[in-house]
Amino acid sequence: xxxxxxxxxxxxxxxxxxxxxxxxxxxxxxxxxxxxxxxxxxxxxxxxxxxxxxxxxxxxxxxxxxxxxxx
Numbered sequence: 001x002x003x004x005x006x007x008x009x010x011x012x013x014x015x016x017x018x019x020x021x022x023x024x025x026x027x028x029x030x031x032x033x034x035x036x037x038x039x040x041x042x043x044x045x046x047x048x049x050x051x052x053x054x055x056x057x058x059x060x061x062x063x064x065x066x067x068x069x070x071x
Contacts, residue, residue: 006023008020009022036051036052
């Protein structure tokens, strides 16, 4: 996942705090054309998570709906 075009969350502040970055990885995964990779912006060489497009959409929709109590 090192060649990914990482984007920082639009909700991330400029204070270097808790931030995530996401990147579409084309051609990854067998069941989908690409996956969505997620990493901690403070540790870009650390572990990454990978979501199918459908799982990522479900996750972000749940956040927007307030299902995790983050807002």
